[in-house]
Amino acid sequence: MFVDRNITEVTIMDVDKKPVLFIILAVVTILAGTLATTFIPLFMGTASPSRENIKFYTxxxxxxxxxxxxxxxxxxxxxxxxxxxxxxxxxxxxxxxxxxxxxxxxxxxxxxxxxxxxxxxxxxxxxxxxxxxxxxxxxxxxxxxxxxxxxxxxxxxxxxxxxxxxxxxxxxxxxxxxxxxxxxxxxxxxxxxxxxxxxxx
Amino acid sequence: MAQEHAYDYRAVKGFAISSLFWGIVGLLIGILISLQLVYPQLNVTSWLTYGRLRPLHTNALIFGFTIPAAFSIFFYLVQRLGRTQLAFPGLAKALLYLFNTAIVLAALSLFAGMSQSKEYSELEWPLDLVIVVIWVMFAIIIIGTIVKRKEEQMYVSLWYILATVVGVAIVFIGNNLVVPVSLFKSYSVYAGANDANVQWWFGHNAVAFVFTTIPLAIFYYILPKTTQAPLYSHRLSIIGFWSLVFAYLWTGAHHLIYTPLPDWIQTVAISFSIFLIAPSWASVINGYGTMKGQWEQMRTSYLVKFIILGITFYGLQTLQGPSQAIRAFSALTHFTDWVPGHVHMGTMGWVTMTISAGFYYMLPRIYNTELYSVKIANAHFWLVLMGQLIYSVTMWITGIRQGAMWQAMEADGSLVYSNFIDTLTPNYAFWNMRTAGGIIFFAGFLLFVYNLYKTIRLAPKASSA
Known part of the structure; x- marks a missing residue:
């Protein structure tokens, strides 16, 4: 009952038949935005100012x-x-x-x-x-x-x-x-x- | 024949009961903290102060209610959609005990004020490690069952289940990297703006992989099953899925608009937030499309009511969310009660309604019985709908009101309401209404639990354990 007529036409690389491939693709898809907006900026320095003038906590x-x-x-x-x-x-x-x-x-x-x-x-x-x-x-x-x-x-x-x-x-x-x-x-x-x-x- | 139908529902049942129990606890704490906001004398002792209980409320309903609901329903779905028995049933049993032990310890630690302070990542590092173990066990059972499935094609629900498995793992680990100083205290490895950026990348994707992909997995299964109508468009569900799991990860910084976080990160987040309307509405349209020619079921089936109202609130939520990401709108509503109003439309409307529908669909089937009372289910529906609307609408009104009072300036540039307290006290009437809404919602939830309890009690004893 779930299968509509066009299902084979829209299946790419049979990804919905191969769970391991599916997981790999999902991880890559998730990591794209993760790296671009969150983890690469960690190393860009733009969000990490100089600590020269900052008073440390007592x-x-x-x-x-x-x-x-x-x-x-x-x-x-x-x-x-x-x-x-x-x-x-x-x-x-x-x-x-x-x-x-x-x-x-x-x-x-x-x-x-x-x-x-x-x-x-x-x-x-x-x-x-x-x-x-x-x-x-x-x-x-x-x-x-x-x-x-x-x-x-x-x-x-x-x-x-x-x-x-x-x-x-x-x-x-x-x-x-x-x-x-x-x-x-x-x-x-x-x-x-x-x-x-x-x-x- | 025996092979085909030998499903293993023990863990499904255990996690369903856990979810309902912790759901009651989490909602009760919600009502208490709502009252505390108006009646500070209710902060009777240190471990019952608002500052400690608010994380307990959110953690109880995320980790105590939603996650075990997902474990329960996902363990059912992977078996049905794979036409195979649950992999590693012994592991699933161990998971049930470990999970409930962890929730008890988590609650105690939050009462004691042990906190990493980052929202929905409050639990300290030893509990984080336990959560990682829990998640690995969960992943092994889910993936193991999917790998040995007998149905070649993985249906949409299984995609969302797999996305939940990997998505939660990535964002949870990413945000909980800490340096311990003792068993009960640690410091984030990130500092300042970077820490905030990682936190809201996590925070918003907890929404993605707990409050979105979990109910979507349930929704895509029970809607066609309940209505006996084929899914409107498989193609749309493919486009919707991949664009959703791609786009969500770019949006976290919309929680940090007008902060010193570099502007480009904020602007990218705003753009992707607007884009996210498309994949979100792909599922809404798929839901409405499936109902084509079947709309009379909204009158005849209590289950369809839950499912369709659920997806409707998802649709509204995913329009309201992106609008809040716009800078001008954020300036007005951010930090106000508008935001809890927004969150609770998603959690009380979309998430809880869909999980409720999932339990209503699943539990009578696995106990070989009928629902105890459709009448009570209908009463449950109307109570949670009313409770949620009262909650959200009152918070939107008072949020806009407070935001406007904060902004109000005289012609000479001075503040109209320079005493903060004058902008706070008008909240009280709305907060009391919110408490009333919460109590109505809670009453509906109790009816739900009672209905399921009676359903299980009346089940024929011969049903396979």
Whole structure:
């Protein structure tokens, strides 16, 4: 019942009778766009800016960034100011390649349930963030952001900090690592937020 | 005679039940996170916060619901279309146990906040390795069965099944290349714009090889089978298939319009997104063409209703998607609730309706029985249709509204709504309506599961295990 009259006329190389050939052709077809738009650009350098002027993450900022990832902040906050007038008016300078050049993974985001955070480090001091993180509703009664007061009660786990810095190739000193002692997760995430928008030397 | 009909449906049944179970879990989490967006006090403890549950919702419905539905229905299709028994039935049984164990571990890890952060690639590297093993086992069973088939010609559904097998493998591995720092933490090998580019190449082709080729494989089989009408055009299905699997891979960067990613990559992605309308509509036209002279079946057959509404939402989805890729439209709707509205027309409309039709078609046949209740199936249809429309339409409205408020500027160049919160709070009414839509959809899904449960319970016990 599936076979229409013209079926033999439109069969090329009998590909629909040879599964292995079919798989090879499908892989080649899939790899064409994959290589052209995604993997060849990796080696073209156009999406990989010079890292000369970029401030590397400190150990505390990196741990804060990992808490940002753990809590899925990127589900509601972008870090991508588009070069559009109404965006730069709201958030500040539009995002450049340099802003995220050392970010693994990137945290550009895809949904703004809350505002963009790419430049938030220029906007508020640490004390503001502490109050806001503990209870967003204390500042904005109608905010829908979950309260994160519990981050202040949790000591920062520094077991893997050195391994992380090494893996990512960020420079650090023994003093940087010692400075993490006694820090809470709240300290770390706020250090990270304060850095956003201040990526360049 | 015994040879011809000795199909092995054990894994088909196991994965069907797994899919329905995880479907219920994924939808429940969806309703919870929808409520959390309006009632932040529902973020009661760290592992129940929105930021951790949202990936759990998407992963549960992609990996927990859609993938086992594909395993189940594909294991049925390769046997029927190849007129042969499933290859490696022992492997299929092991796959069922490994799969469900992996989903439980995946859920626990997301509750705990273990995440690679990249959308639909959140699971950390040990689970990624398990997924690779699962996929290799799946591929061996599918390809093994196809190779030993007795029907020489591979029907369209088998092409889409093979595309799913290789497509998911390529994009999943490509996006999950990471450097581990511990058992629970890793960093992407890519940085910045390259990482984003790889991520959305993956993200959009997860749509291609999970949410498109899976339901298309089901659609091309059950539509002619159900309507008893031959497929409208074999030629169109060939053109549609190869141009679809070619074009999809070029479109990922339409998720990155107006970002610092090199412009040419964005423009190529936009062009291919527009082109993609053609192969997508090849299947829509094939569906409508097959219905020629049979349209009265839309009244008489609940299955045809699911199939045709499914392919119709696919058609709408593949027009809306490319329009969102246009720069001006992206500037307005990107980052707003328009996008979840778009996604859920595809997932609640096209994907779930087609998978539902697949189960409705397949399960009574493999249990040698009739569907328990056509009436309940019709109620299921209308509930999921209403629920999905309420979801999508409310999100489109509030998405455009919020996008317009973000853009609004006074003559002097200052923002009309400079406080972000003022653009956020009008969402709440729409989000409550969305929750209502989700609950209606969920009620329909529960009827679906109940109907299948009763169907299986009432099956004659003599049916081959």
């Amino acid at each position: 150990a505390l900022e990196l741990e804060g960034r990992d808490i940002y990832i753990r809590e899925g902040c990127n589900n509601c906050h972008t870090q991508m100011v588009r070069p559009l007038k109404f965006e730069t008016a709201r958030y500040g300078d539009y995002s450049t390649l340099a802003d995220s050049a050392i970010d693994r993974p990137h945290l550009w985001g895809s949904k703004r349930t809350g505002p963009d955070l790419a430049r938030v480090g220029r906007k508020y001091p640490a004390a503001w963030h502490v109050i806001h993180m503990k209870s967003p509703q204390s500042m904005y009664p109608k905010s829908n952001m979950p309260p994160y007061a519990w981050l202040a009660d949790r000591d920062l786990n520094t077991k893997y900090t050195e391994a992380k810095m090494k893996t990512l190739g960020y420079p650090y000193t023994a003093a940087d690592l010692r400075a993490l002692e006694g820090k809470t997760e709240m300290d770390a995430i706020i250090a990270y937020l304060l850095r956003l928008g201040n990526e360049l030397r």
